[in-house]
Amino acid sequence: MQSHRLPTLEDVARVAGVSRATVSRVVNGIRNVDPQLHELVWTAVEQTGYVPNKMARSLVTRRTGTVALVVSDSETHDDDPFMSRFFADPYFGRVVGGLMSVLRPASVQLALQMVGADGHKRLVGDLRNGQADGAVVLSLPARDPLPGLLADARIPAVLIGRPADPVPISYVDLANETGAALAADRLAARGCRQIGMISGPADVPASQDRITGFRRATARHGHAWVPTASGNFTQESGERAMRSLLAGHPQLDGVFVANDLMALGALLVLRDAGRRVPEDVAVVGFDDSSAALAARPALTTVRHPLEDMAAEAAKLLLVRVEDPDARVSSVIYEPTLVVRQSA
Amino acid sequence: MQSHRLPTLEDVARVAGVSRATVSRVVNGIRNVDPQLHELVWTAVEQTGYVPNKMARSLVTRRTGTVALVVSDSETHDDDPFMSRFFADPYFGRVVGGLMSVLRPASVQLALQMVGADGHKRLVGDLRNGQADGAVVLSLPARDPLPGLLADARIPAVLIGRPADPVPISYVDLANETGAALAADRLAARGCRQIGMISGPADVPASQDRITGFRRATARHGHAWVPTASGNFTQESGERAMRSLLAGHPQLDGVFVANDLMALGALLVLRDAGRRVPEDVAVVGFDDSSAALAARPALTTVRHPLEDMAAEAAKLLLVRVEDPDARVSSVIYEPTLVVRQSA
DNA sequence: TTGTATGCGTTATCAG
DNA sequence: CTGATAACGCATACAA
Numbered sequence: 001m002q003s004h005r006l007p008t009l010e011d012v013a014r015v016a017g018v019s020r021a022t023v024s025r026v027v028n029g030i031r032n033v034d035p036q037l038h039e040l041v042w043t044a045v046e047q048t049g050y051v052p053n054k055m056a057r058s059l060v061t062r063r064t065g066t067v068a069l070v071v072s073d074s075e076t077h078d079d080d081p082f083m084s085r086f087f088a089d090p091y092f093g094r095v096v097g098g099l100m101s102v103l104r105p106a107s108v109q110l111a112l113q114m115v116g117a118d119g120h121k122r123l124v125g126d127l128r129n130g131q132a133d134g135a136v137v138l139s140l141p142a143r144d145p146l147p148g149l150l151a152d153a154r155i156p157a158v159l160i161g162r163p164a165d166p167v168p169i170s171y172v173d174l175a176n177e178t179g180a181a182l183a184a185d186r187l188a189a190r191g192c193r194q195i196g197m198i199s200g201p202a203d204v205p206a207s208q209d210r211i212t213g214f215r216r217a218t219a220r221h222g223h224a225w226v227p228t229a230s231g232n233f234t235q236e237s238g239e240r241a242m243r244s245l246l247a248g249h250p251q252l253d254g255v256f257v258a259n260d261l262m263a264l265g266a267l268l269v270l271r272d273a274g275r276r277v278p279e280d281v282a283v284v285g286f287d288d289s290s291a292a293l294a295a296r297p298a299l300t301t302v303r304h305p306l307e308d309m310a311a312e313a314a315k316l317l318l319v320r321v322e323d324p325d326a327r328v329s330s331v332i333y334e335p336t337l338v339v340r341q342s343a
Numbered sequence: 344m345q346s347h348r349l350p351t352l353e354d355v356a357r358v359a360g361v362s363r364a365t366v367s368r369v370v371n372g373i374r375n376v377d378p379q380l381h382e383l384v385w386t387a388v389e390q391t392g393y394v395p396n397k398m399a400r401s402l403v404t405r406r407t408g409t410v411a412l413v414v415s416d417s418e419t420h421d422d423d424p425f426m427s428r429f430f431a432d433p434y435f436g437r438v439v440g441g442l443m444s445v446l447r448p449a450s451v452q453l454a455l456q457m458v459g460a461d462g463h464k465r466l467v468g469d470l471r472n473g474q475a476d477g478a479v480v481l482s483l484p485a486r487d488p489l490p491g492l493l494a495d496a497r498i499p500a501v502l503i504g505r506p507a508d509p510v511p512i513s514y515v516d517l518a519n520e521t522g523a524a525l526a527a528d529r530l531a532a533r534g535c536r537q538i539g540m541i542s543g544p545a546d547v548p549a550s551q552d553r554i555t556g557f558r559r560a561t562a563r564h565g566h567a568w569v570p571t572a573s574g575n576f577t578q579e580s581g582e583r584a585m586r587s588l589l590a591g592h593p594q595l596d597g598v599f600v601a602n603d604l605m606a607l608g609a610l611l612v613l614r615d616a617g618r619r620v621p622e623d624v625a626v627v628g629f630d631d632s633s634a635a636l637a638a639r640p641a642l643t644t645v646r647h648p649l650e651d652m653a654a655e656a657a658k659l660l661l662v663r664v665e666d667p668d669a670r671v672s673s674v675i676y677e678p679t680l681v682v683r684q685s686a
Numbered sequence: 687t688t689g690t691a692t693g694c695g696t697t698a699t700c701a702g
Numbered sequence: 703c704t705g706a707t708a709a710c711g712c713a714t715a716c717a718a
Contacts (some may be wrong), residue, residue: 006472008711019689032687051468055401056711059694064398066454084650087440088433088633096455097430104457111409113455114443125394129349129695235637264637271639288703290431294578294607296614296639351695362705369695374704399695402710472711 007048016044027052058130066109067317068132069099072139072146073116073290079131083090085234086140089261090289091306098310099136106318108133120146127155133321136160136313142203156320158313162330164205170316171330172309176206176214179302179335183256183284184217186300186343189280192254197228198241198266200258210258227252228275231262238262242269253281254343260285260292263299267342282343296339350391359387370395401473409452410660411475412442413466415482415489416459429483429575432604433632434649438503442479442652449661451476462660463489470498474662479503485546499663501656505673507548511580513659513676514673515652519549522645522678524626526599527560529643529686535597540571541609543601552631553601557651570595574605582603596624597686603628603635606642609619610685625686640684648676 009027013020018037025033026041027050033041034333044050054076058064071086086092096110103110111132115123127135127150139146147167150157159171187195200207211228218226229238230244238257242265246252257263263285267277275281277297285292285301292299312331320326352370356363359381368376369384370393379609387393401407414429429435439453440670446453454475458466470478470493477499490510493500502514530538540557543550554571561569568649572588574580585608589595600606606628610620618624620640629634629642635642663669 009713010711020712021689021714025688028713034687039687049468051465051472053402053472053711054469055398055473056712057400058398059396059696059711060713062694084440087436087443089436090431090433092439093430093432093435094695097434100430100457102505110455112439112443112455114447122394125392125398129394129396130398235633260702268639290578291634291637294634294637294656296611352697353695363696364698364705364707365703366703371697377703380704396695399710400697402695402712403697406709 006053007050008053009050012041012044012048012050015048016041023033036293051115062130063134064109064130065107066111066132067103067314067321068111068113068127068135069096069129069230070115070135070137071115072120072137072144073114073141085124089233090291091287093188094289094306095138095310098307101307102311102314102318108318115146119144119278120149124149124153124155128153134158134317136310136317139163140204142201142205154324156317156324158317158320160313162205162209164203168328170320170328172313172316172333173330174206174304174309174333174335176209176335179286179304180210180213180256180258181217182302182335182337183286184214184221186284186337186339187254187256187282188218188221188223190254190278190343192282194249194252195223195226195254195256196245196249196252197226198238198245198255198257198262199228199230199232202230207258214256230259231265233259233261234264235261238265239269240265242266246270246273246275255281255283257283259285260287260289260295260299260301263293263301263342267295267297276343278341284337284343288338292338292340295342300340300343302335303338304335309333349395349396351396352393355384355387355391355393358391359384378405405473407452407473408450409454409475410446410657410664411454411456411470411478412439413458413478413480413489415463415480415487416457416484432576433634434630437632437649438481438653441650443659444650445578445654445657445661451661454520455617458489460488463492467496467498471496477501477660478661479653482506483547485544497667499660499667501660501663503653503656505552507546511671513663513671513674515656515659516673517549517647517652517676517678519552519678520559522629522647523553523556523599523601524560525645525678525680526629527557527564529627529680529682530597530625531561531564532600533597533621533686535625537592538566538569538597538599539592539595540569540590541581541588541598541600541605542571542573543576543605545573550601553648555633557599570643574601574608576602576604576607578604581608582612583608585609589616598624598626598639600626600628603630603632603638603642603644606644606685607634608639610638610640610642621684621686627680627686631681635681635683638685643683643686644681645678646681648679652676 009020013023137159143164147163162173199211229241231241285299287302288303292301352363356366480502486507490506505516572584574584628642631644631646635644
């Protein structure tokens, strides 16, 4: 055992009494090798404890076996005002779990990349020369320029969530309008007469879709106008929105909340206001996150199969990495209503 | 613009009319370079759109600018029985957030590495030849051999959570015993006469510490024996445990639950059993996760500053990466009691 | 089927 | 202060 240097292909070759090329072939599982040598090389590999140097390999193959999960926040990241909020949200974990479920079996690494508006150019540059083979993009802000930059640079990428502006990049998304309609139907079926809504930020596509989907469906049910308050997807903002909604419309008897976290907040406020759920006011959430089950009463909510969607995104990306000219293809998931106690 | 090849150091050198070495120096901010050329080189860099190739750089510097977050599950990962549970838990996100808060400013990447018992050797091998400069280890199972392997291989690493067996590796941890004692004190101060406990798995150090800490403190308060049921940190297991506890000890009037998620489950069961919280039975949780705030009644709980701890782990790791011979140093965080409604 | 030789893009050593 | 030149560890076109 020498002091510090790790065994290289060269060392293995020397031990096995063959050339570097042969060892390389064996290690990479190339067929055209004499079974005799094949055996010989493997034992030499075991004996030396050789493990391929990914850096060197990547340098020549131009493949890293890594994909980046880029979390794009268009605002400059001075401090971490959004990070804590974002990471604490079950959303992040569910996405990571879904990605890993397909990346791990494929032996590809996941590298986390947070980037603000100031980091777009840098990120694209790094990606272009092989930081990662591709990227799954979690684009938080509306009108994020990043997807466009990635497309221009011809970097294999898949978006989670439809981009605000059309961009030639594959994405996976939920049929948000349909989901919101499901919620509206439920509320209508319960016989709610005064329906309200707590929406997400007005500039996020997913949020917009839920708003239009809900309005369209309630209109169909004869509700011309739906009082709406908006939040930013946090529980606290949900509380605020519910309070304002209740203040303006005391006889509200049904409310659709654009995500479970805000719905949790709404539930708290309703309770404090002495309203029983669902008897006095029915509440339906969105996402079917773990929060929905923990809520009291348990939340009737629109199931958002985020893990499946993330897994699909990973698959799409892997395909695209194999074949950069693969057709841009997106898949839209259909939401379902999960009925529990709140509506 | 050529077809596909990205600009290299060589290209920049040609444009600037200097040698590769000089460009390298300028790009890496080495002082000994004529201001004239300095300027010249930078404009050439801009002009060509040059961005350094990390792979090539790493190959020679033996530094990647990446640290791994390895999630170690000692059971072989046939399928993903644990992944979904783990990623859905706020724990994961909080750790990632904390790590990123120090890694990002330091411009170091975070690579996710899940590994089962079958992957330990592979992981250590990869880490040794520079997959990453170091590792933050989230060791789920009791008696995980991984920390030992990392130490033997002299890989810069920091554990989140004290290892079951002493290992010469830095770690950050919470004073779990103290935290549990805080809970006991609170319950005693409320005048609880019949105190119970819902613990975590018996073989996880953090869980053990909470058990012994709680028992010791309750004993101090005159409770010789504390009925205990155990769960696995999921809400569902918390429900089960609470049910069994209640069945065996109907006149229970105080319970300490080893994490918030299980506490959430306990709350549900207590309510279904017609017990008012905290009037009939007081509940104190552990972690102060977002679930605690969402609970009804809001959970009195032991604050576990996971983000801070993760951030500290990242700092420790960075130090160790700079100086592999740095002293092994661990830091223990002191928990505090967050009093809300449940106790 | 196997070996030889070359190149991947950088950094680092060492003369000038 | 600057420029050749040699590694870094591996894959592969080409020759044998």
